Amino acid sequence: MTDSGGGAGARMMARCALLAALGAVVVLVLAQGRGGLLVVLYGVLGLIACGAGVWWFVARRGSVRLFGALVAVGAPVLVLVLFVREGLWDTALGAIALWAVALACARAALRATRPTTRGRAAPRPRRPVLLMNPKSGGGKVGRFELVERAQELGARVIVLDTSTQQDVGALARRAVAEGADLLGVAGGDGTQALVAGVAAEHRLPFLVIPAGTRNHFALDLGLDRSDPSRSLDALTGGEELRIDLGDVAGRAFVNTVSFGVYADIVQRPEYRDAKAGTALNAMPDLLVGDAGRRLDAVADGAVLVAQQAVLVSNNPYVSPDALGEARRPRLDSGELGVLGIRVESAGQAADLALRGELSPGLTVMTARRIEVTADAGEIPVAVDGEALMLPTPVTCTLRPGALRVLVPRNRPGVPALAPRLRWRRIIVLAFGRTARTSGGETRA
Incomplete structure (x- = not known):
């Protein structure tokens, strides 16, 4: 043409x-x-x-x-x-x-x-089941009356008991066994990923309600993070997106898997209450001290050696400008984003500031499969912000088009970002x- x-x-x-x-x-x-x-x-x-x-x-x-x-x-x-x-x-x-x-x-x-x-028109679900975390995002479920609004639209709502450690995946599977034809979550990205994995497993539509703190997944879907109740409009007039779903060691992820410095920091019990202070206190030991581990990775045959941090994302992130928040223009490219960092001195940091992606301290690439190894039987991993310990080697892959996401037709934040x-x-x-x-x- x-x-x-x-x-x-x-x-x-x-x-x-x-x-x-x-x-x-x-x-x-x-x-x-x-x-x-x-x-x-x-x-x-x-x-x-x-x-x-x-x-x-x-x-x-x-x-x-x-x-x-x-x-x-x-x-x-x-x-x-x-x-x-x-x-x-x-x-x-x-x-x-x-x-x-x-x-x-x-x-x-x-x-x-x-x-x-691109989305396509979707039929109205008849037996939608929504899981809601009442404490997520400082209580957005109650503040926006999400339970009542969802029930008015014909959805069955399961309010999570935050006083115990419930198996969210098991609750979602039980809902499917009882006849659910849609699964949805009002909560953070970690909970979203767990239920998304069940929805993809049973080929059911999945509804994202941005009731967490940051809601990165909802951001890249173009949903209104300031008013999570607007996501419920998809139950009566939505469209379906077929997007990719990440997999790390058999566990689904919707945003990122972090290895190295950040993963070590989020493992610390004091991190939830004092994020900045915990990070500043830990980074000297992790970057130049004995506490820091070095990671090796193989991404589609390319070898990354002795990295301080490796970030794997479900589709590549880009930033709209030097100060802009990184976002994903697409969630259906079929590729993982891979970022590796190795900076061990002020000189290398200066080189990174000057040359960016051309600096040897930074690796930016895409891959369909990445395997991360370390000199340890298991390593800390942050999966969509959730702290885990996983046995090495840890493999990340992508399931192209595996997730059917139901979204409202009117999405105010659909990204219009350029490639790198x-x-x-x-x-x-x-x-x-x-x-x-x-x-x-x-x-x-």
């Missing part, structure tokens, strides 16, 4: 991105006599200092940690002061503005080529032929 619609728009935005990037370079070159080179030099030194400062803050204690905090905060401030003092602020501002335009146009171009998870920014791809979009595939993706 010939290039049209989204393809033409993607090409135009890609060309604008290249023009703006070239403009940023031209501004610096023309300002050479006024210190264009100094703008680049100060910026690079600021990034290096900021990266080193963050490392000292998280990996050390006492006066070194305080010094690191001062450096991390002070470096960008000092760069701005130098720009003003040397009369370079207008050059820096122009170059930064053009680079920001280049990034915005590049992301818009990539976003136009990105296929989205690669300038080679922008050049191809700008000057190559583009064609629309049957899946809706524009290819160059």
Whole structure:
């Protein structure tokens, strides 16, 4: 098929991105006599200092940690002061503005080529069963009257007894045995994953009610996290999405599986009541001390050696901007996202801050299967935020299209994110032929 619609728009935005990037370079070159080179030099030194400062803050204690905090905060401030003092602020501002335009146009171009998870009309369930955690999210079930609202819509509600450790999976299986034709959960992502696994096992639709604290899964489904009761609209007029379901050692996960530093931290009993304090207290020992373990992993044949942390996600995450919350544009790509980190010094941290994904300290890739090993019979693993101990090696895979998710037709937060920014791809979009595939993706 010939290039049209989204393809033409993607090409135009890609060309604008290249023009703006070239403009940023031209501004610096023309300002050479006024210190264009100094703008680049100060910026690079600021990034290096900021990266080193963050490392000292998280990996050390006492006066070194305080010094690191001062450096991390002070470096960008000092760069701005130098720009003003040397009369370079207008050059820096122009170059930064053009680079920001280049990034915005590049992301818009990539976003136009990105296929989205598509839904189809779904029949109304006749015997829906919803499990609700009354304490999840600080009591959202009661605050939004989710039990009453669900019952009005014909659902049977099982309110979890939080005074005991109930087997949520067993409750879901019992509901299926009693004739449920839909399973749903009002709770956190860990509980969502357990019931999602049962729903996928029995090929039943699954309803997500974002009544947890963070609700990352609901975020990427485009659900309204500010009002979880709106998810119940799917019971009377919803559409069905076929999405992937992660599997770690036979247990389902909907978001992420974490190995290494974060998994070690969440195992600590004090973490739930003091997350930041617990993390800051533990990280020096985990990053540079004897308490930290090193992980090896094999992802579709690629070997990751001596990693401090490995994060495996159900579909890859991307960030809309440098400060944006990472999200998944799709949940049906059929691939795991894999992120490995190995940073053992301030110099390596500075290199990571400067070069990002090009730094050897960071590995970003996709895979269909990853096996994580360590020099131990079992290792701590955080599965959708839940702390577990699993025997090694730990294998993560993906079950493409295994989960039928019922969502409302009106979803206010459907993500429109671009793939990871690669300038080679922008050049191809700008000057190559583009064609629309049957899946809706524009290819160059």
